[in-house]
Amino acid sequence: MGGSSSPCASCKLLRRRCTKDCIFAPYFPPNELHKFAIVHKVFGASNISKMLQELPIQQRADAVNSLVYEANARMRDPVYGCVGAISFLQNQISQLEMQIAIAQAEILCIQMQDDNNNNYNLSEIQIGNNDNNLQHEYISLLQIINNTN
Amino acid sequence: MGGSSSPCASCKLLRRRCTKDCIFAPYFPPNELHKFAIVHKVFGASNISKMLQELPIQQRADAVNSLVYEANARMRDPVYGCVGAISFLQNQISQLEMQIAIAQAEILCIQMQDDNNNNYNLSEIQIGNNDNNLQHEYISLLQIINNTN
Numbered sequence: 001m002g003g004s005s006s007p008c009a010s011c012k013l014l015r016r017r018c019t020k021d022c023i024f025a026p027y028f029p030p031n032e033l034h035k036f037a038i039v040h041k042v043f044g045a046s047n048i049s050k051m052l053q054e055l056p057i058q059q060r061a062d063a064v065n066s067l068v069y070e071a072n073a074r075m076r077d078p079v080y081g082c083v084g085a086i087s088f089l090q091n092q093i094s095q096l097e098m099q100i101a102i103a104q105a106e107i108l109c110i111q112m113q114d115d116n117n118n119n120y121n122l123s124e125i126q127i128g129n130n131d132n133n134l135q136h137e138y139i140s141l142l143q144i145i146n147n148t149n
Numbered sequence: 150m151g152g153s154s155s156p157c158a159s160c161k162l163l164r165r166r167c168t169k170d171c172i173f174a175p176y177f178p179p180n181e182l183h184k185f186a187i188v189h190k191v192f193g194a195s196n197i198s199k200m201l202q203e204l205p206i207q208q209r210a211d212a213v214n215s216l217v218y219e220a221n222a223r224m225r226d227p228v229y230g231c232v233g234a235i236s237f238l239q240n241q242i243s244q245l246e247m248q249i250a251i252a253q254a255e256i257l258c259i260q261m262q263d264d265n266n267n268n269y270n271l272s273e274i275q276i277g278n279n280d281n282n283l284q285h286e287y288i289s290l291l292q293i294i295n296n297t298n
Contacts, residue, residue, distance in 0.1 A: 054227060066232035070231055081231075083218045
């Protein structure tokens with residue numbers, strides 16, 4: 001019974017006696033028949049058992065979860081399974097990398113425009129300084145005219 | 150022989166007679182023993198046969214390729230298999246989305262700085278225009294002085 005009061009989902013489905021050391025019992029409780037049915041359909045109970053036996057106990061729960069994920073993906077997409085998801089994600093990454101390249105080019109472009117504007121502003125400021133001198137000369141001239149009158 | 154002179158990789162490995170209508174023969178030629186051995190180890194010949202039978206012929210080659218890919222991933226990473234790759238790609242997408250958000254924030258920030266600079270430049274230009282008027286008045290004053298003298 002794998003430590004439980006009733007046989008695990010695997011032993012229920014395979015119609016066999018669930019022993020205390022059943023390799024499936026910790027990961028396929030009696031109420032998760034469907035979970036085992038899916039991995040059994042895709043990988044086969046014998047293969048899953050072998051795969052789990054080759055792993056240390058503390059990694060088996062993760063392995064079962066990934067096998068269930070893969071099996072579900074194969075049921076949803078019998079042609080591509082998980083590989084369809086990988087292909088989709090790789091395309092998404094290509095698109096995001098393209099967006100980043102565009103954004104970086106945009107930043108570079110704005111920075112170059114800024115550099116040009118700063119050079120323009122510098123000459124503007126220099127004209128401004130010249131005009132300050134002009135202001136002083138204008139005031140001096142006004143004083144001359146006033147004195148003349 | 151699946152249309153070939155020697156049994157396909159699957160029939161070779163399973164030590165059975167390769168008939169003309171062998172479902173594996175088109176996808177596992179005699180020289181690709183290792184390819185079949187891997188999918189057999191992970192999915193089992195019986196499951197692969199069932200999966201292929203449920204698919205139209207034109208999709209079977211893609212299905213075999215994805216099964217081989219998945220099986221290879223499971224051999225490389227017995228705990229996570231393809232799901233490890235999916236998880237890795239999802240993390241990569243999160244990082245790229247973060248990079249895009251940062252780049253967009255940077256563009257927004259530069260654009261806001263530009264707007265501020267443009268407002269500053271506008272007042273600078275207005276001063277410039279005033280100084281142009283000043284220049285005209287300066288020349289007029291010079292003419293007055295010359296006339297006076």
